[in-house]
Amino acid sequence: MANIIEGIGAMPLKNKAIVLAVLIIAVASIVLLFSWSQQADYHLLYANLSEGDSGPIAQKLKELKIPYRVEAGGILVPSDKVYEVRLQLAAQGLPHGGGIGFELFDKTDFGTTDFVQKLNYRRALQGELSRTIMSLSEVEQCRVHLAIPEKTLFNQVDNRPSASVLVKLRSGRTLAQNQVQGIVHMVSSSIEGMNPKDVTVVDARGDMLTRPGDDAAVGLSSSQLEYQRNLEKEIESRVVGILEPVIGKSKLRARVTANLDFTRSEKTEEKYDPDGQVIRSEQKQLEKTTAAGTGGVPGVASNIPGKAAAPQASGSQNQSQKQHDTTNYEISKVTSHVVNPTGMLKRLSVAVLVDGLEVAEKDAKEKKYTPRSGEDLKRYEELVKNAIGFTADRGDEVKIINMQFEGIPKEEIAPVPVNYMYYITTAAKFLVPLIGVLLLYIMILKPLLGTLSSVPRGSQAGGEFPLPQSVAQLEQAMKAKGIPMEQEVIDWAKKNPQQAASLIKGWLEAR
Numbered sequence: 001m002a003n004i005i006e007g008i009g010a011m012p013l014k015n016k017a018i019v020l021a022v023l024i025i026a027v028a029s030i031v032l033l034f035s036w037s038q039q040a041d042y043h044l045l046y047a048n049l050s051e052g053d054s055g056p057i058a059q060k061l062k063e064l065k066i067p068y069r070v071e072a073g074g075i076l077v078p079s080d081k082v083y084e085v086r087l088q089l090a091a092q093g094l095p096h097g098g099g100i101g102f103e104l105f106d107k108t109d110f111g112t113t114d115f116v117q118k119l120n121y122r123r124a125l126q127g128e129l130s131r132t133i134m135s136l137s138e139v140e141q142c143r144v145h146l147a148i149p150e151k152t153l154f155n156q157v158d159n160r161p162s163a164s165v166l167v168k169l170r171s172g173r174t175l176a177q178n179q180v181q182g183i184v185h186m187v188s189s190s191i192e193g194m195n196p197k198d199v200t201v202v203d204a205r206g207d208m209l210t211r212p213g214d215d216a217a218v219g220l221s222s223s224q225l226e227y228q229r230n231l232e233k234e235i236e237s238r239v240v241g242i243l244e245p246v247i248g249k250s251k252l253r254a255r256v257t258a259n260l261d262f263t264r265s266e267k268t269e270e271k272y273d274p275d276g277q278v279i280r281s282e283q284k285q286l287e288k289t290t291a292a293g294t295g296g297v298p299g300v301a302s303n304i305p306g307k308a309a310a311p312q313a314s315g316s317q318n319q320s321q322k323q324h325d326t327t328n329y330e331i332s333k334v335t336s337h338v339v340n341p342t343g344m345l346k347r348l349s350v351a352v353l354v355d356g357l358e359v360a361e362k363d364a365k366e367k368k369y370t371p372r373s374g375e376d377l378k379r380y381e382e383l384v385k386n387a388i389g390f391t392a393d394r395g396d397e398v399k400i401i402n403m404q405f406e407g408i409p410k411e412e413i414a415p416v417p418v419n420y421m422y423y424i425t426t427a428a429k430f431l432v433p434l435i436g437v438l439l440l441y442i443m444i445l446k447p448l449l450g451t452l453s454s455v456p457r458g459s460q461a462g463g464e465f466p467l468p469q470s471v472a473q474l475e476q477a478m479k480a481k482g483i484p485m486e487q488e489v490i491d492w493a494k495k496n497p498q499q500a501a502s503l504i505k506g507w508l509e510a511r
Helices: 002-010 013-037 051-063 079-091 114-134 177-190 222-247 374-388 420-453 471-481 485-495 497-510
Strands: 042-047 069-071 074-078 139-147 162-169 199-203 252-261 265-291 318-340 344-354 357-360 367-370 397-402
Touching (some): 042 079, 114 139, 114 162, 222 252
Antiparallel strands (some): 042 074, 069 074, 357 367
8 A cells, every 4th residue: 555655646647637537437437337226227107197286296395395207208217116006095095097087267367368268177077977987896997078069049950969978898808788878877967968879989009888779779789798798708708618628629610599588578367267266155045935724704693601502613724835045156266467588588599519539540640530420429419408498489599510620729828927127126236236246346446456565676686776767876775785787677667567567657757
């Protein structure tokens, strides 16, 4: 260290400035490399934010003292705080999503014109509807556009308002038809005079989710069509599930056609059974009168004493009998009220296409196609009938045909893409500072330290002597030490060839 300090002190001022600049640059580079490696990695917090959401989110991040950066793609925060910040913002109701709502009118501007007020009201209404629709778990983003004509006194044309709804669904999610109809009726109910037929719902791919064929006059309604498709898909899954373990994956195709009756009917029926007579009431009435006896002839003679008895009058007998029977019978009656359910299955048709077998022959590299036997197809048909609830009286039909499949690609699991840049960036944060320090040491510091520490030394008993600046100084030093000049110079030049060359070069420049 003393030699280094002594060497720096013996340098000219220009060389000292160069050495100092090199040291400053080296230290600054090392500090910058280490600070870059310790810098936090920023990840996206929210993207595609509206102006109404960006401001409140940035203000909330300042209150939470969380560093953030605003870029064109959205707001970025440190990667280790992304999910924590999202939870904290969600607890505050941020972001609102779907654009600005009725909070647009929180600040009153008295200079606003009537046109701007109407425009702001439409914007607020669109934002509120978008937020409501986004509350569905299947919807990720939503935009609502309203076309509300102005009401004028002399306008005879009946211009009805209309609405268009664009929804972006989450990955792997779909909207059921009843949910689409719910969105349609919610939007139409929010606007005065809007008919549900004037509301159009479109997904992010441009597919119409509302169908114009919802009227009964056209045919089945959308809900009925959806019910029919769901039933057909369920039966198809049953067929595939029962045959796939036997035949093999990707070795069969099944299609189901269900004929449904959506007619709703009511039937009231009364049936009488003449053989089932039951006595309901019975009434009997009986009258019987009987009169019998003898007596004399009526008059005075028969009553005077001493007179012979008058002959007896002949006797008479009266009998009277009446009988009245009344019996009421009730015939058994059956009254039934039948309501046939809608969506009753009338007929079921199932078509199954089965691939053959590939059997490897002896001494053959390729496999040979072999069709399936009739017995196998018969067993498959019985399995399908049992799985779908086959009913012959209903007219159900099941067809299983064996044909060779052509051009069906093998199903391969797509590899999950690996983000190599993340690993490269993480490794570079640790390797680049180390490599930079090594390069600075090997290319700058080590040669500089070697140059500063190399001071010529005497090799005889006389000990060390300072590096002479001229031939006269060298000769005086040799004489003072009592050392032969030629031998000392030769030994020193052999041990320090670079310093000897530098010394000679300096002598030549001094002359």
